[in-house]
Amino acid sequence: MKKIFITAFLIGTFSLGYAQSDYYNDYRRSVTDVNWQTVITDLLLSTTQANEINSLNRRYDDYDGWNRVYANNPDRWSTDRYSELERIMGRDKYAKFKTKYYKGKNPVAVYNRNKNNDKRYKHMDKKAKSYKSNNGKAHKNK
Incomplete structure (x- = not known):
């Protein structure tokens, strides 16, 4: 019983850390993908x-600093960051920024669009479709 509990605990810990590091990577890309001087x-x-x-872009230079703030709600970074950018730039200039760099979309949506599109499981979809189309007949053709 102890082994099962320890295994479940470790899996939960590492998967949570992995998921949060994905959010942090999105945060870092939001800083580095844009030429802010331009x-x-x-x-x-x-x-x-x-x-x-520039101060906003340097706010969380490392994962630990970012994680202290967003550990309980890692999805909140994007709302915080882009509302702060809108405050700094003003509504009109922020709208121009969004149009040019995010094609008019909300930057929050840009960074969240791939959250449920996990490539590791793409191959499973094809297998599931072929199994459903065969209605189990593939097992009878042995």
Whole structure:
């Protein structure tokens, strides 16, 4: 019984850590995938706005700092980050930013679109469809 409990505990711990590191990777991509100097120049942001954006981008340089804030709700990072960007830029400039870099979509949706699209299980879908189409006849053709 102890072995089963320990195994379940370890699996839960490692899978939770893996899932949260995926969220952190999305967070880091939201910082690194955009050339912020170009954004600042294109939107004619003030020095104060540029400093606030740079400070926001440096807020969680490592996983531990990010995890202290978002451990209980890792999905919240995107809402927090993009509402802060909207506050810094202002509504009009934020709308221009969204249009140019996220094709008008909400950046939160951009980073969450692949959460339920796990590639590790894609091959299972084909097997399930072929099994359903055969209605179990594949087992009788031995």
